[in-house]
Amino acid sequence: MGDMLGREVELDVTGIAHGGISVARLDGRVVFVSDTLPGETVRARVTDDRKKSFWRAETVSVVEASPHRREHVWSAASVDRSPEDRAGGAEFGHIELAHQRELKSQVVRDALTRTGGLDPDQATVRVEALPGDDERGGAGWRTRVRLHLDAEGRPGQYAARSHRVVHVADLPLATPEVAEAAPLGEAFPGEEHVDVLAPSTGGARLIIGKQAPSTVTEQVGERTFQLDDGGFWQVHRHAAETLTSAVQQMIDPARFEPGAANLDLYGGVGLLAAAVGDAFGSRVRITSVESDERATEHASENLADWLGASAVTARVDRWVRQAVAQATSAERDRSRAATVVLDPPRSGAGRPVVDGLADLAPAQVVYVACDPVALARDLALFRDRGYDVDALRAFDLFPSTHHVETVVRLIRR
Template sequence: MLSFVEGRMVVGCVPCHARRMDEQHPHEVDLEITGIAHGGVSVARLDGRVVFVTDTLPGERVRARLSDTSKRSFWRADTVEVIEASPHRTAHVWAEAGIDRDPSERAGGAEFGHIALTHQRALKAEVLTDSLARFAGLRRDVEVLGVEDDDATDGTGWRTRVRAHVDADGVVGPFASRSHRVIPVAGYPLAVPAAAALIPSRLAPGTAEWVDVVAPSAGEPVVLTGSGRTPHGGAGIVERVGDREFRLDASGFWQVHRNAAAVLSSAVASAVASDGRFDPAAANHDLYGGVGLLAAALAGVGGASTRVTSVESSATATEFASENLADWIGARAETARVDRYLDGLARTASPRERERLRAATIVLDPPRQGAGAAVVDRLLELRPQTLVYVACDPVALSRDLGRLLAGGYELGGLTGYDLFPHTHHVEAVAVLHRG
């Protein structure tokens, strides 16, 4: 069963028994967990009200401490004791996030770390499948695939980019969940070892608000510190995908999982090559193109003369994209917001260019909030032959897919990838064709 509470998707939310708060523990209740919600929390009900519960999973009975009762429609709670454990529960991969610690002292960023890896993927598939049904009107089971080597390491050692925060006393560590409280930790099990080894435990107070460690696939790791959104210094780095190198700024965007760039490049290239509709001479695009990773995947299918334009709002990333795409004579990089760029195409494209756009394959890899109505509506107006949508948020993806399907596109393949083990995040690649 699927329902929604203030916009949050709830999977399997059905009434369950809960013991009321008692005099000894006025903020604790016993709950039966019946479903999973988008966002890494599980679901129970207390006197008919939805309760979102951390550090548990469907099928468990837990004692939970109410942490937020300010909303009329739902409450929040943190598990403090497991009364009846799911067979899918495991010891947490991060000791400082374990159930034996007080919720306020648990490190955030590994909210699925107590769940067996294969079951994490099943839960992510459930959320993705039900999101598609709710927001896109699609009844389709979706598989979430694991990534090479993750099973061998139990989903640890994959993060090539790690941010730790610094408190007023100079203590360095992750934030606690839904908090700006810095938690000191002995290690970072989700990080690649080269990155984990360089995160300090303390800095001089006032030196910085955060520490980033970037461990590229080629070259030595880079340590950045900063305040607000501004890094103190920067450096150019090289990432290698197959036999191709991509240059970028150390503080710029790149996929976090050590194998994610290769996985997504392969998924995009395979989707484009397999359907026989790709036209190298069309006005192909990579929207939200970053430093040109997926534009290169497109161009790799079509060959040296492939026409492809990467569109990215960061001028720094666009400069790198121009360099990274230099092997293809038909490739170029544009610095622009995607919505404004598409507005310009819709206004100024010649009849010949509109024909090339209709024959085009367009890849879009938007930020977590999705492409949104303005971008989707422009795509519906321009009506390219094929869309390859790379998404990191199931609900945002489903909303955009719903709009595209209503506008006449048909969904071909859709596959999930577990590029964020031990977190609730999931990547998906959807392929659509003009009907």
């Protein structure tokens, strides 16, 4: 091994893998290759040949293009640039938008069947578009962008699969407000990054380095949410309202009990707890659990309309473990009647949280996931503890990238 590194090879691309990478074969060996799509023949440079089972490569040029290839939505990430100079963060930008969603559907289905153990018909899902994305060709949706700074403090984006800053002339995935505010030609010596954001109210702003947080207001339907300017909020301009209605529709009303010990785990500033409260009325009892103290402070204010809503600062795994250990029999009954909404980070909830939830034995779990493989691992854990997938939807919250959001309802057997 090791003698192929840097060599160029011709590859027939046959499939799509998780992470925005396509799959090819060379003399029987799997090669994971970037900047292409199934059905193409490409010349690619081998970037990693250390493993016996697979290699990694990046496309240098397209020999035979797929009918689904389009001109890249971002010239800075195009195959016309040498691989080390391509900006990261738009790894599906060379694929027609409808076909991007088709590939994402395949990735979700593969993860849920291979890792999650679901039947193929159960795992079949159509990735749904968000409003305006077809008209804008999968551009113009990001309300938040982080610009990384080079040694002189000049902003750019990380090159794909590296931490090297490449300079870019534009930010086509950003909303027009963010793109206009982005200080691409300026310099910020001594800083590491500049965040550019345009919340739904109050105009665009910059966060330079570690400056003290200020509060911004996001509007979702009729409701407003306060959060720190650097705090977590869904990036797509229509993501918060899309997930609000998806979670509301995913909760089975026949299994919902307003007075039960309902939970919103990894709750952030209370977006999904508010979705539950709005759907089921002011009598809803729900506890939102979030490890970020500033987010929890905002959640307490954002959830003030519901007398039974509260926000707790805690690590979710510890909070769940404690809830199991300290539950009285009355609390166990309230937990068994409960609906749990969880929206974990990319790495998923993991065994301690799944096991703890299974011990609380809620009537239904609505799981919002931004990583299909982590979701699939957790679904297998839930299945072992008596929970089955009852409904499934997927949303294209990140057009022109490989990311996809999935929302699943699990019910107790």
